Amino acid sequence: MDRLHLMSVFVAVVEAEGFAGGARKLHMSPPAVTRAVAALEERLGVKLLNRTTRYVRMTEAGQKYYEDAKRIIALADEADDAVLGINAEPRGQLTVTASVLFGRLFVMLGVVEYLGPVNFPVL
């Protein structure tokens, strides 16, 4: 199961101070939240939340994991964003300034190659 998602659910529960609140925050059903936290605890072998029907408190391990989880989630999101701008399709306007002669001789060749086949006269 998705570790990162489990972390997100756990963080949401902590910040909403309850399972039901966390569920609403993430647009999930309460049972899904219960299962997620339970799965996380079982996976880690540690109880993260001491919950009564009234209050949800983090255990000591929970506090530590809460901080780590938030950092990791943030890093993962940053990694997603960071990679987007690299090989993505170039956007925006490309402006080339040159003398007419220079342009006809050299620049247009590069423009044509960059654009690929064009359907209008190049010169």
Added chain:
Amino acid sequence: MDRLHLMSVFVAVVEAEGFAGGARKLHMSPPAVTRAVAALEERLGVKLLNRTTRYVRMTEAGQKYYEDAKRIIALADEADDAVLGINAEPRGQLTVTASVLFGRLFVMLGVVEYLGPVNFPVL
């Protein structure tokens, strides 16, 4: 689509320099690896690997994401361990250097407090 798992697969493929090798490394079938990398690329909206049947090369975005993924995976594993108490207990040798007088006056107090009850004379 476990993001962390997708990252692991991608890293394994990169380090094994191939999908088949990565599959063996992770005890997965080759199709599962193909699907994982494809899912990751679709999720990110960026091609991470330029693959021919002979060589697998990272794109520029792939190189960036590879570094990020490795860091995030390591952090996630550390978080798992830390919460278990494996990394909680300090290990190794603690060396303290000080003059004898300074040591007796201040350092030993800290050492005693750090160690807790001891069964030998402190001075």
Added chain:
DNA sequence: AAATATTACGTATAACGTAAGCATA
């Protein structure tokens, strides 16, 4: 008694592996 967490259970979605197909050197 009221609010909330949990479990049961049936359904739907998703992941997997085997096998077939395709592409590259």
Added chain:
DNA sequence: TATGCTTACGTTATACGTAATATTT
């Protein structure tokens, strides 16, 4: 032609939501 990435497809497993149950103030 041989290796290895990919797609098809049937099966299995996982996750979900609704509804019922338990629990704490």
